[in-house]
Amino acid sequence: MEFKQLVPSLLLTSAIVVLVTTPTKSEEVSSIRVHKSPASTDSGSSTQQARLVTKAQHVKPITEIRRLSEIEHPSKNAQMLLVQSPAQETAPSSEVVQVTGVKANPTKTGVEVILQTSKGQALQLVNRSTGNSFITDIPNAQLRLPSGDAFTFRSDKPIAGVTQITVTNFDAKTIRVTVIGEMSVPQVELFDSPNEGLIFSVASTAPSAQQGQQPQTQQPQAQQPETQTQPTQPSASGDEPIELVVTGQQDGYNPSVSTTGTKTDTPQRDIPQSIQVVPQQVLEDQQVRNLGEALRNVPGLARGANSASRGQFATPKIRGFDANDNIFRDGLRDPTTGYVVPDVAGIERIEVLKGPGSVLYGQGSLGGVINLVTKKPLSDPYYSVEASVGSFNFYRGAFDFSGPLNDSKTLLYRLNFAAQTTESFLDFYDEQKYFVAPVLSWQISDRTQLTFQAEYVNRPKDYGQQGIPAVGSVLPNRNGKVPRDRNTAEPDSTDDQRSFRVGYDLEHRFSDHWQFRNAFSASWLRRDRNYVFSTALAAADNLTLSRIYQLGGDDQRFFNLDTYIVGKFATGSIQHQLVTGFNLTRSESDLKITTGRAASLDVFNPVYGKQLGAVTSRGDNTSSTDTLGIYVQDQVTLASNLKLLLGLRFDTLNQTNEDRLNNTKQAQSDDAFSPRVGLVYQPIEPISLYANYSRSFTPNTGTAFNGSSFQPERGTSYEVGIKGDISNTLSATLAFYDLTRSNVLTEDPVNEGFSIQTGEQRSKGVELSIAGEILPGWNVIAGYAYTDTEITKDNTYAVGNLLNNVPKHSFNLWTSYEIQSGRFKGLGFGTGVFYVGERQGDLNNTFTLPSYFLTEVAIFYKQDRFRASVNFKNLFDVDYFESALNQVNVYYGDPFTVQGTISWQF
Template sequence: MNKQICKFSYRREWLLIVFTVLLVQPAKAQDIPKLNNRLSALAKTSIQVKPPQVNKKIRQLSELEPFVTSAKMLLVQSPTPPNTPQTEVVQVTAVKANPTDKGVEVILQTSKGEQLQITNRSAGNNFIADIPNAQLRLPSGDTFTFRSTKPIAGVTEITVTNFDANTIRVTVTGEGSVPTVELFDSPNEGIIFSVATATSQARTQQPPQTQPTPSQQKPESQTQPKPSINSDQPIELVVTGEQDGYRVPDATTATKTNTPVRDIPQSIQVIPQQVIKDQGITRISDALRNVSGVTKEGSYGDATDVYRIRGFVTYDTLRNGFRIQDPVINPASLERIEVLKGPASVLYGQFEPGGIVNYVTKQPLDYPYYSGEFTVGSYDYYRPSIDISGPLTADKKLLYRLNTAYESAGNFVDFVNSQTFSIAPVLTYKFSENTKLTFEYEYSKLERVFNDGLPPLPIVFQLPINRFLLEPDINDGFTEESNNINLTLDHRFSENLQLRTGFAAYFQNFGIGSQYLRPGDLGVDGRTLSRGLITDGSGDYLSYNLQTDLIGKFNTGSIKHQVLLGFDWSYYDYKTAPYTSYVATPIDIFNPVYGSPQPKTELEFSNNYTTKRDTFGIYLQDQIVLLPNLKLLLGGRVDFINQRILTQDLDGQGNPINDQKTDASYNTPFTPRVGVVYQPIEPISLYFSYSESFNPSTSRTADGSALPPELGTQYEVGVKAELIKDRLSATFAAYDITKENVATTDPNNTDFSIAAGEVKSRGLEFDISGQILPGWNVIASLFHNDAFVSKDNTLPVGDSLVNAPGIGGSLWTSYEIQNGDWKGLGFGGGVFYTGDREAELPNTFKIPSYVRADASIFYKRDHWRVGLNFKNLTSTRYYDSQGYFLRPGAPLTVLGTVSFEF
């Protein structure tokens, strides 16, 4: 690109500075000597005048203390006076790198480049430029990072990243000295950083023949000759655009605002799409093995994904911040997974105190994007998927994205197979730069042989892991369908005031027309297992959610505030259709004989059960910057909950036996949160937080009244550190959680409950993720947890909670060759460890601990990628738990994947 440098004479510069200073503020006595020194330096500088060109050079940035070339820069370099109005935060929507005859240019694409105020400095061999009123934002709103490794001779790395919520940082690292960087602005492209090669630096930085004036002298390190570059070698760029490697610097789940993880006084881990792809994740719950304190918890018929976090099981999760229950998740439609540890009720209402999982989906792009993938593997597994996106109109106001996948899979367990299908279209219409409307829809359907697994008995560890204890001719009709609809409006009144409102509807139907068996108790002979036959065991779940958030930024003196004022309304309706359960023919677990079971005539159980809940919540949050290194988070929420439980007993033909009974309850819990972050040095964040949670109870007392909500409190302290700047980060957390009002048996009437129970969870967690060296990524975790019963009328105090391991950890690392003939070839490997866990309450026996090893190999070339993933390399025998049933993990499994994108 041909760029002309527009320069000004010192006389015009002198007049412009004086004029600007007089307009902006009266000159103070202490400022006059500084101004005279700057003007004297300018007077000694010979600067040529050239006609203006299309691209304007802003200034020379390669010097440690650059002289001022405009009044605007003089003001930028001066400290910002208190109470100065905040300027608009400019959105940089893309970063590109192009080779030039001098080296390489990095372009920050924006239509508002003239509004950017840039300051720079040198640190060691690093040239650092900060843009304090800008953010890297994709058209979808997601953040991203640019990274170029060894692009030219003399430069080891160029990175462009969001340093904090309002600053972009550009870092150019030289091999032996500070590199030469020039800055231009272009009305058609944005801001351009021009980085010279070592040859260009040596040529342009040779000292003149005559003695230079003091203002023209360069630091000695910048006048040293540099090695030349072979012009025949192509420039190789490694750029992370939409993906951010293994490290994601920002998250939204903890505060409902895009906040750097280092500024959040609570533990939060993010699993990006790159980890899901590298590990060959086909079931999303496997991705959560990378997070400390999270254990996979089985669900009804092993149909959906449920988690136990810090010892507490949660059946509810979030999808883009909206509550959903027992979802079937397509990994290909996810941009990332955010796991917030500890209570989240201050923003999301009723949740368990252990934490929540938020699935963040992919959003439309403003450029054409096409991706396809096909995976085949062990046990007759195959899965095609597509991901396409782009603009639908020439003005790029209407954007779309479509993700769809189909999966057909056998299983290592005899007679078990499944089929799933999902499709997720997204449309975004941009009314203007400040207003957009997004519509999302996702349909999922699962058909699976119903398999609860094995009963929690020590004897089951003697059975082969492929043992099926139900009936192959009957357990083949379990179906689950879900429809998820989201409509979200974002409007920015100004840079300091934003409105976000959204509506979500979720419909789920399971067990449609199903008939299946479930395992029961083991007989006294130690080998005969009773079974129950369930017919018409279907259910419906629907929920509506409305959320509105108003986000404002303002200052009170030198203190900065980002205030979130919001309210949400939700309606929840869970209904089980009338079903019957008969005692069926038992089976020998060591020598099973299959055939149509003969159900006995007596009815075991049948009823009609519905739970309805209306919740209205209002919440307020303030993110306060007291000092640049001291941040405070305050928040509180009040909920108004109206819950109704409707029950009616039916006979075997579905006829009512008695009148419908309604148990109603009304609660208004208040949940606060307070946290503080102190950053003694830039890479380190020390934090403390206190937060509370609540969850309505469905248990009843002897007089028929509902128990009060379960209340949770957590104290957490921790350290967050950037071990390698902008590449590798870690979190260490210590927590203490107490959950009260837990239902326990009423000692005066054992058929009912009282809220006298209590459980505790205490532990330590460590998580690390990011890039160690170019191409070498890592994500790892380690935790210790003690979750136990602290008060109860029937359970022994001190008993550990079910499926809550005392210790666990994970390590996954991958490396991709960056240069040479083998560029694009990569390898990955890791181990996942889960300590032993209690299988039931009261504690009678443990589920054994295990270590599972995985590996991968892949090759990327141009737009194509092929890979092999090996899971459970050593065929380790291990078990996951539903809390009651045990499910063996798969032995060695191999998956092969071919994908493309352009």
Template sequence: MKLEWLVSSMLLTCSMVTLGTNPTRSEEISTKEFQKQTPDSTTTSSSQQGSLSSRVQSVKSTAEIWQIPKIQRPIPNAQILVQTPTPTTPAQKIVQVTAVKANPTNKGVEVILQTSLGEQLQITNRSAVNSFIVDIPNAQLRLPSGEAFIFRSDKPIAGITGITVINFDANTIRVTVTGEAGVPTVELFDSPNEGLIFSVASAAASSQPSAQPQTQPNQSTSETQPTQPSASSDEPIELVVTGEQDGYRVGDSSTPTKTDTPLRDIPQSIQVIPRQLIKEQRITRISDALRNVSGIQEPAATTRNVFDVPIIRGFTPNSDAILRNGLRERTSSRIPSETANLERIEVLKGPASVLYGQGSLGGTVNLVTKQPLSSPYYSVEASVGSFDFYRSTLDLSGPLTSDKTLLYRLNAAVETSGSFVDFLERQRYFVSPVLTWQIDRNTKISFESEYLATQQPDDSGLPARGTVLSNPNGKIPRNRNIGEPFDVSESGNNRNVLRVGYNFEHRFNEDWQVRNAFQASLSNYPNNRIYILPTSLSDDGRLLSRTVRTFPAGGYDNTYSLDNYVVGKFKTGSIQHQIVAGFDLFREAAGGQQINRSIAPLDLFNPVYTQTLGGIIGDPSDDETTSDSLGFYLQDQIALFNNLKLLLGGRFDIVNQTYKDFIDSSNNDFQQNEAFSPRVGIVYQPIPAISLYASYSRSFQQVIGTTFDNSLFQPEKGTQYEVGIKTDLSDKVSATLAFYNLTRSNVLTDDPDPDHSGYSIQTGEQKSQGIELNIGGEVLPGLSIIGGYAYTDASVTKDTDTELVDNILNNVPKHAFTLWTTYKIAQGDLQGLGFGLGLYYVGDRQGDLANTFELPSYLRTDAAVFYERNKFRVALNIRNLFDIDYYASAQRDLAVYLGEPLTLQGTVSWEF
């Protein structure tokens, strides 16, 4: 059976299934369900740690209460100083908390963790500043469908600033209650009918005189007279139970392992751009979001094109650096992306080939989209900014049926803008509907689609002479465009992409589940697309020779991705395993007609536009490249001990590539490649707050396309070694320090032959080694930061051109750091007012692989001021606050890209 026949058959089957839309990773539930009745409960004491099972009694109308002391300070021994959950043994079963509810009481509010196994839970508690913190080991927040969620309540009662319930790690639930003036009082109840109940009162309320005596002579000081929470108000307390990560600190990610594993347990560096950051920075491009990730640099042409493929750890990916909900798709300047429907962006540093197949050695970016909500949610937003920037977005969600088994979400965006570059105008139209059907409590399917239509001419930058290098005629104005106005008015350079797919999940039991997902990405650019390329600069530095690349019949780039895998948990003796086993299929077909034409040179200092096209240069082309891949993978996450974890994985790929020349069939070509990609990692946690890790992995990537003489490229291979340390500086702040060494062979680089402009060749070998430091979270109440530093030493180690050996890879700075911080006033007359400040430093970089010129370092400053009250938000974002001239990137000596000048963007949004 031929591989291409197998791929075609299975992908065709999935295409027939896909009628609407795609995947779901987390579910958000906004609820106001607050029952006012008081459950019969048996109360327990848990001053430091106690087993609830030892205190469960027959339910009576009134029960004894054992109160957690009004924060009794623990003895400062080594264990308490660490302040971590009680270690668990692999043999202990994880208790699933399936829901969180809240009821107002005459004292404050009670928070109910619903589970039928409450008697198995143990707790530890402590205080920190104004927070009361309870850790519940051997427990996880999981919806009946198996998805993880978090609980959040902001200002539920007077004196309490917030209550959160989260999965602190893979084995622990953490409950945090924060008071305004002091540590709150928390009473613990165990209800056989409902689960675990926390009765919360503010420090001020608990200090008021009580009509009931607090102790009896024959009772210990930790006991009180029997009481019961009771409702005292008819006003509901608005709560949010959400799968959305709150703040900048993200506890887990599914991208590295295809399981919801805490980041601290993964032997690889991961960074997550949460929705909050996307909103605060008013991000509308993927490349703008990735600026916040250490070790990532802007690709060439990002500032003025739609190119979203980033440079990660020194290496520029060919095409497969970006996933969408864990499914591969080709990403290039012909396939733009939108942020309106993004929930978060997850960045996995280093290879991800074991789980996702062919991919970049430097890293992988996973775009996680918004999913339907079970309660009505509506949001509208409008922005206006510099250079005639106008943008409006819409976000709607909620149930379609009364039983909430059918949910929807609809995101839409419209954008028009100019640019600081002459006659470089953009238009974008985007819509993305999602439909989720909860078939039963264990089975769910989501359909997702999106359509993006863009109109934006390509921009080829400016020559190095006159920008970063001296030119006898002076500096070239940074608004200069070497293209032509008809590039916009006649061709429009439209790019359209339609994505459709589905995600199916079924849980057999608490330990085993299966997932099946499919996505088709259909991208095309219509007839008459025009792209003007610079070919040479005159000796006097004034006249720029150009070539016009035209696509008279348009072109296309279509991908189809199918992934099937099972996730299971089991034990071998005392050792806990979590395996992922599956296979995936991927197809890409790209092609189109191309004709190169001549055009008159352009005077860079006195341009005359509207030049007519000249004759045809060279031979026209009309071709198609198709790639089919089949991969089998297996991964095992092994908990040897509670603090020692091993990750083993392997993958076998079969990849076919076919090249068809529709003009001269003698150029047709075919090749097949096979590869095995291993992955090994280990994590050791001397104390729960610190993870030491080491890993080894390999990558494999078939390179799509041909050289100038129509020869197919050989597969690219890579190897990574990485060691590092991850730490939770607090329950709201985490940091990672990583050291890595990468080796990459068969790398694509620009063809240095001026007659082969726009084509690539493969050089020998490149290496990158470096250090990365990342930090993110809420360092002080209201003050949040996300930032990182990267040292990158990337160079050519082998090449057919010996003059390139030891050269530094272009666009890769030795030193770079990024920092974004916000402060939000939480109380008083200015409550809701916030400020943001961003610093982005990029060191000196080489402008081309030959190292003939250098891009100077720069420090860009961004700022923001915003006001948010009652779900109404107004914001002003300022990029390049001090209006510095800087160079974002370069492709070669004729293509240097300048960064945008001072740019303002005002936004008004309303959620209801």
């Protein structure tokens, strides 16, 4: 069946699946379901209501917690016990219950931890004991603050005999409660209060507690005052409440779940591939302004031929290879994002998948995938406004509004808006940016949800991408050093960009184990060019820059439809999580450009405004690419500590390129298989050893001398690594990889002006990343990367040359601390160091960009819903180079800058 015939059939199949599906009854759950007791008229402590006592070292299944009227008061030694069963035996409810807060109150015998929710009766519990730890998993719930953000509760040494109590999001649909005893498994009582929520009552094992004395507890303060829940009122015993520990929005610095690696809510430790996440709290603490600043926190990421603050494109490199076309939005590939990246106001977090992602996402870079997870609607009203001011006339304002549109909260909205204007250390540079992103979510039923998204970005700006020559910056020039602020374009050079994106995401659950997703996005990008740029520096005087101009513009359109099913099933004792579906994309491009000679420029004594020269060429081209991908992936749980990942994808694509001036047209077709195999072994629960093999492909356009079409560029990846949980809030990943890029186009040595596919490049290296909370209030995100790249086959460049703009050594560290108690509670400090080693400026390796070391400092203060911060970037005003395009375009980095920001939530 041809491509055009196959597309309508697949679309029709997708529509029928949605229309004929009807909800099915939830499967019977063998774990405990908690039922609310009737409201008590007693005004005393909640511990006076009905309770269920459990000791984790005993095992006796109980089908449910009975109502108050049904409970016979037991004798002193009689105990009802929670079920102890493997998590995989629990069939979670289709509804994920939100726990909106956690409170801790001391009692005469210990402490009670309250999970605040109005749906305690819908919770399911599975408990077990490991060593001295009592652990309860709630597999149909999530910790969510009223703002919609995730958080983690922790109390160290709250009572005698207990070293720590934590309540955290174990994965996207499971809360884990852990109580660690000093010498033995603690005694825990559980009951459901109609006014409070689900309550865990932990008894002290110290004699003083049994005698009614006040237990010794630490009282850590909140890290995020604007999201802190209110402490409970004193109980009948007169004890003061213990304050809540919140480690930060989106699980602080260490989110435990990423959807980018598997398209499922899988804990990162179960994915046999390196994944790093830059969460919301890091973006806020660093006051990130663009994608380049955010990606400094990911080891193995380098900046391509561009400037982070004034760049025309994003141009990141992952493990040495360009990833500009591998920037995704909510799991959907969108090449226009590399030109106009969404404003940080609309980004919740950034997930970076290292290595090929072709099995799930199709064509793309061998280095990896950058997925921008955008902000979604919240179920409770949330309003935030923010204003910033900084160096070089930087001004910015933003707001974030969200909440329900009806009483039943089935219609939710979110609206993000940002506007900013800035100049630069670069001469006559000026930029504005306007961003708006509305989102509407409709909970059609308890099993079906539909989300609509739109986004508009308008970025009128001067052409500031232009660099300066290597001779006079990186290399010596007998005339001296070219000033850092020199702009070699013209004062009236512009490069205006506008983009519009719209899409939907439909999710439907057939049952508790099978889910359907259909997502679509459409993007339109318009660029208007009117600029001058350099092409060569005269060797005779090292003063005169030859320049050309370009006038015109281009339009790009991209459409992406992704439809797949996620299902869980078992074959005997082996558990499976299947993902299978198809992906349709279409890209269109129209380019109309006029190129001509511009007046040369004295780089040391420039004279601007000279008349443009004669036209040398015109272009009027259009191109389109249609792609169909069919994929299947199986996450196989062979044992509780042994997991296998298998994946395979087939892609077929048709490309058409038309030159309307010369009336020529070229078409070609390609297809490719992309496999993926990975294995995870966990010798102990906190440690995961993994290995994977995968392949990628990227289409090549054009033909060889004999008229044959070029085959797709292929990539092969081998990776092994270790993922470890240093603590409940601190994790690390160590990865070793070997990547080979083949079928690279290189110069035909026989037929001048043509290419052949004999090029090959290799990258191998080591990456270490650490992220999370070290102590209450003290967070860190850090990494080191050793990246060894080289050209292994080529007819143009020497074999053994290093890939350009890729440092062999790089290091990043950012840490922040917020005072947790006392007079200065809410005051915080952050500091970061970023080291980038030497890099080659071009593939010919004719010059080297020197290494640099940047220091940043932040001071912030948070009180209730107010936050103020001042960030000092490039604190010591280091003179450094971010990247290079060629010998005449080397890009300086920003000097010392200051940025102040205030925000208010209401």
